[in-house]
Amino acid sequence: MKKYIILILIASFAIKLSAQTMRSVTGSVFSDETKEAVANATVHAIKSKATAFSDSTGAFAIRVMQNDTLVISRIGYENQTVIVAPGTEHMRITLKPISNNLSDVTINTGYQSLKPNEVNGSYVVIDNKTLNQQTGMNILDRLNGVTSSLLVNTGKEYSGISIRGLSTINGPLSPLIVVDNFIYDGNIANINPNDVESVTVLKDAAAASIWGARAGNGVIVITTKKGKFNQKLQVDFNTDVMVTDKPNLYYNPQISSSDYINFEQILFNNGYYNSQFTSKTHPAVSPAMQIFQDRKNGLISAEDSASQIDALKQIDNRDQYTKYFYRKGVTQQYALNLHGGSQNIGWLVSGTYDRDINNLRAGYNRINLRFENTYRPIKNMTVNAGVYYTNSTNQSGLSAYNMVAAIGSNRLVPYMNLVGAGGAAVPVIHDYNQRYLDTAGAGRLLNWDYYPLDDYKHSYSKTNVEEIIAHISLDYHIIKGLDASLMYQYDKQNTALTTLRDTSSYYARNLINGYSQLNRTTGVVTYIIPVGGILGKTYTSLNAYNFRGQLNFDRIFNRVHHVNAIAGFEVRDEWVTSNSTTYYGYNADPLSYTSNIDYSTAYPNFITGSKTQIPNGNSLSSTDNRFVSFFSNASYTYKERYIVSGSVRRDGSNIFGANTNDKWKPLWSVGLGWQLSKENFYHVSWLPFLKLSATYGVSGNVDLSRTALPVGTYQQNRIYNNFRAMEILQINNPDLSWEHAYQTNFKLDFATAKNTVSGSVEYYRKKGTNLYAPTPYDYTTFGLTSTITANVANMKGKGVDIVLHSININRVFKWTTDFLYNYNQSVTTRYFTTTASSVSSFLGAGSNVITPVIGKPLYAIAAYKWGGLDGQGNPRGYLNDTLSTNYMAIEQTAVDTGIKNNSIIYIGSATPVSYGSLMNEFSFKGFSLSFNITYKLGYYFLKPALSYTNLAAYGTYGMGYEKQWKQPGDETKTNVPAFVYPLNSTRDLFYSQSAANVVKGDQIRLQFINLSYSFLGTHSHSLPFKSLQVYVNAANLGILWRANHDHIDPDFVNTIPNPKTYTIGVRANF
Secondary structure, three states: OHHHHHHHHHHHHHHHHHHHHEEEEEEEEEEOOOOOEOOOOEEEEOOOOOEEEOOOOOEEEEEEEOOOEEEEEOOOEOOEEEEOOOOOOEEEEEEOEOOOOOOOOOEEOOOOEEOHHHOOOOEEEEOHHHHOOOOOOOHHHHHOOOOOOEEEOOOOOOOOEEEOOOOOOOOOOOOEEEEOOEEOOOOHHHOOHHHEEEEEEEOOHHHHHHHHHHOOOOEEEEEEOOOOOOEEEEEEEEEEEEEEOOOOOOOOOOOOHHHHHHHHHHHHHOOOOHHHHHOOOOEOOOHHHHHHHHHHOOOOOHHHHHHHHHHHHOOOHHHHHHHHHOOOEEEEEEEEEEEEEOOOEEEEEEEEEEEEEOOOOOEEEEEEEEEEEEEOOOOOEEEEEEEEEEEEEEEOOOOOOOOOOOOOOOOOOOOOOOEOHHHOEOOOOOOEOHHHHOOHHHHOOOOOOOOHHHHOOOEEEEEEEEEEEEEEEEEEEEEOOEEEEEEEEEEEEEEEEEEEEOOOOHHHHHHHHHHOEEOOOOOOEEOOOOOOEEEEEEEEEEEEEEEEEEEEEEEEEOOOEEEEEEEEEEEEEEEEEEEEEEEEEEEEOOEEEEOOOOOOOEEEOOOOOOEEEOOOOOEEEEEEEEEEEEEEEEEEEEOOOEEEEEEEEEEEEOOOOHHHHOOOOOEEEEEEEEEHHHOOOOOOOOOOEEEEEEEEEEEEEOOOOOOOOOEEEEEOOOOOOOOOEEEEEEOOOOOOOOEEEEEEEEEEEEEOHHHOEEEEEEEEEEEEEEEEEEEEOOOOOOOOOOEEEEEEEEEEEEEEEEEEEEEEEEOOEEEEEEEEEEEEEEEEEEOOOHHHHOHHHHOHHHHOOOOOOEOOOOOEEEEEOOOOEOOOOOEOEEEOOEEEOOHHHHHHHHHHHHHHHOOEEEEEEOOOOEEEEEEEEEEEOOEEEEEEEEEEEOOEEEOOOOOHHHHHHHOOOOOOHHHOOOOOOHHHOOOOOOOOOOOOHHHHHHHHOEHHHEEEOOEEEEEEEEEEEEEEHHHOOOOOOOEEEEEEEEEOOOEEEEOOOOOOOOOOOOOOOOOOEEEEEEEEEO
16 A cells, blocks of 8 residues: 555656646747748757647747757748747747748649649749849730740740740640639739739649649749738838830841832833823822833923932931831839738738830820738638729820831832921822822812821720729638638629721721712712711620639648648639620711611722722620539648649530530649658758659640530621621531640759759650641531531640759858750641641741641741852752752642752741740849840741842832842852842742741840849838838840841841830838
8 A cells, every 4th residue: 555655646746747847838930031920830849859830820839848949940941949948938939031942932823822842743933023123014024034934935926925835736825824813814914013922833734734624835823912910011112114215127127218219110111010000990109100100201301300219219217217206115103002910800902003105105004903801700710802903095106117008008118208397297108199199089089198197196096994803712720731712703804995087087088088979970979988087896895703612631640741632613604795886977076976877788989999888897796605623632741751742623614515525534633752852861961952753744725716516607788699697607516625735744853052052954745635726527518618626636845944043152242143944845746737747838937827747846947948049140949959940840849749859948946946044133232233134046037038029019028139149250149139020929939938048046135134222221210111122124135146147136037126125113111
C-alpha cells in the first residue's frame, strides 16, 4: 500500500511540474515587407518539440516550455528564431521575404490559388511591379517582352498574341482570357491595367486543362486588386501622361515624285492610259496624266506642260501629311484606389479615368469604377461581392498615310497635293475624272469633290461600350481542410456603334449623286436617296451568366502528407444579340429622316449606268452559346519532396454535335514532381533548391462561330427576282467537336545559394488532333457547297522555355537581370486539301497567312529559285534545272511539283523560331533604372519589291526603282529588273516572289527604358504620404541590330513602325 502511495505522489508531482513548465502561447505571423498575414508558416518549439501552423490570418497557438525557443519557417521567407520570454502570452512575428525566390509567388489558376511547391504544371506569374514597368491602357500590351512563351505576332493575318506558338489551323488563335475566376469574352480594352494585381499565364496542358475545351491556346488569368482583412485604410493614387511622337513616314523607301511622273510619262506615251480617257465610266486619272492628255489635245503649250510637271515633281505628300494630318498623341491616365479592412470586413473602392487623343485626332475615353467587399458574417463563412463598371467611347479621326482613298480609291501617287496655301483643305482626285465631275449634272448635283483633310469632320464613327460585371461568392469552412464555394457572375456588355456621314461628307454626296436620276429634257433631278446625312446604328448586347459550385480540400496530415483537391461543376450561358439600322435623309436639327426608302428596286448609277440596289444596312442576329462542365483537380505532396497531380474535366455545349455530347471523353492531365533538394542525400550547398517535374495532358479549343446545326441568313428583295430567300452559310455536322491539344512538358526549377541565380528550363512537345479544316462534301445533298469544316486536321510542335533571374549586386547599389529564351516550332501533319503538300502555297502573301502544308510551319516562306538578271535585265529562274525566263512555265511547274523540280526552294519559318528578352534593373537608394531588350531569331520575311504592274495600278511597290537595270553590265550590280513595255505581271510576280527578295528577320530591339525615384514617407513624419514614386518611361525605341542590310524593320515590313512614346507619372500611397 505504501508503495502505491509513493507512486501516486510522484505522478502528482510530475503532473504539477509539467503544468508549471508547459504553457500555451498564441501569435501572428506577418510579412516584414507587405505587412500582410503569412499563412501555412511552420512554428516549431525547440524544447517542447511541439509544432503548429499559422492559419489564413497568420494566427497560431503552440505549447511551449519555460524559456523555450520558436523557429518559424515558410517557403519564400527567411527563417526566424524567437525566444519566448517569461509571461509572454501573444507574439507578433515578422518574416523577411527571400528576394525573388521561385516559391515566393501565388499561382492563380482561376479555380484555386496555389504555391509552386503544390503544382507540377507550367506557368508564369507577372506581378504588379513588372506590369508597371510598361505604360499604356491595354493590359495585354504590358505582357510583351516580360512573359515567357508569349509572342506578339506582327505583320501577319493573325496579329494577336500566342503562347508557345500556334495550336490550331482554322480555329480561334487567341489564348483564353480569365478575369477573377471566370472566362471573359468581352473587350479586353475594358480592363484597366491599374486595377490589375497580377497576371498568371498557364502554358502547358497540366496547368491549363482545368479550363477544358477552350484552353488549347493557353490561358491568361487576370487577378484584380482586392481589399484585405485587418488592414488600415490605404489610399493609392497614380497618374501619368504619355506623349506619342508623329510616325516617321520616311522610314520605308518610296519612289520619288520625279521618278514616278517619269514612269507615268512612259506609260502614257505607250498608250497605257488611253482607255481611262475614253471610258464611259470616267475613271479618275492622276494630275500628271491629265497634264499629258491636255498637252496631247493641244489645250496647253509645251512650256505650260513642263512648268506644271516640274511643280508636281517638287511635291512629296509625306511632308504635307506629317505637317497637317499627324500630330503628337497625348494619353492621360488617372487612378484612385481606396482599400482597407477590419477583422470581419475587407473592402476596396477604385476609380480610373483614361483619355487619349492619338496622332490622327481619334479620341478615346474610358471610365472604370470598382467596388469589392469581403465579409465574414459568421466564423466559418466568407461572402465576397463586387461590381465592376466600364464606360468607354472611341471616336474616329483622320485616315492614316497610304489609307487616303484617291484615284479610283486605290492609288495615292507621291506627288498628290493634299493641302493648299496655309494648310487649307483642297480637293483630291478620287473616284472619277475631275474634268467630268466639273460638268456632271450641269451643276444640279451635289458637290462631288473629296477633301481628305476635312472629310473626317463630316464622316465619323463613334463606338460606345458600357459594361457591368457583378459577382458574388460564398465560401464556407465545413471541417478542417474542407471548404465549399458557390460563385455567380453576371456580365453585361452593350456596344453602340454610330456611323454618321452628314450631307457635307464625301460618302453621302457620292451615294446621293450616284443614285440621282436626271431628266435631260427638263433638267429636274430626282433624288432616289434623299438629300441629307446617312446615319448607321448598330447595337450589340452580350449577356454572360456564370455559376460554379466547388468543394476545396487542403490539409496536411502528420506534417508529411499534403493533399490539395477541388471538385465541382459550372454552367455558362452567353447570349449575344445585334441589330443594325440605316437612316437616309438624316438631319440632326430638326431631328428627322426619310422612312420610305425603296430597297428592292435596282437603280442605274448616274455615271456608269450599272443597276444596283440601295445599300440596306438593316439586320438582326442572335447567338446563344451554353456550356456545362464538371471538373476536378488534385495533388498529393509527400514530405514536400514528391508531388503527384491530376485533373479531369468534361465539357458539354449546344454548339457541339449530338454525337459528341453523347460521348463521355473528358479532358485530363497528370503530373509528377520531385524536389530533389529536400532529399537527405542531397548536399549541394551552392544549389539549395532543385526540382524536377513532368506533365502530360489534353485540353481543347472551340470556335464559338461554328455549330453542329445548319446556319443560314434570311435575305429579302434579292436583285435577281425580288423574292425572299434563305442562304445556307454553314452545313450541319453532328460530329462537330472541340479541337484536341495534347502536350508533354518536362521542367527543371533551380536556385543557387541566396538566390543569386534562379530560374527554370522546360522542354515540351505538342500535338493537335481533331483540328478544324475543310473536307470534301457532297453538295448535291444540301447546302450548295463542296466542302464542310470538320475535325479532320492534325499538327505537332516542340519547344524550349528558359527563364533566368540573377542578383548580380545586392548591396546599397543593386543590379538584377532577367533573361527569357523561347524556342518553338510547329508543323502540319494532316490536312485534306490539294495544296496541303505544295510548298508553292508559301509564295508571296502565303507567308503572311496561315497556310497548312504537310511537314511545314503554318507561317513559312518559299521562293522562286533566283538565277540573277540576264543581259537584257530580265529576271531568271530555273526550269528543269536550266536558267529560264519562261515565267508561266516556272509558275506552273512550282504549283505542280513543288520543290521537286527545283523551280522553287523552301526558305524557312516566317515567324520567329527563337525569341525572348533581357531586362536589367539597377537601383541605388531611391533611384531605379530598368531597360528591356527583346530579340527574335530564326525567321525570314519577303521584303517589298519593285513591281511595275503594281506601281502603275496602285502608286506603290516602287522600292528599288532607282536601282533598276538600265544598260548591259548592270546585271552584275543589281537584282532589280529592267522596265519593259507592255507590262508583264507574270514577270513582276516572279521577281517579287523570288529568293532575291527574301531576307532574314532576325532582330534585337530596345523595347523600353524606365527611370524612377521613390520617396518613403516613413522616413519623415513631415511628409503626408507613405510612399511616393516619380517615374519616366520611353518605349518603342527602335532596333539595335537587324540581320537584313536593307534598313527594313521586320516587325513593320509594309507598314509604318510604331512611333516612340514618352511617359511621366506619379504613384503615391497614403
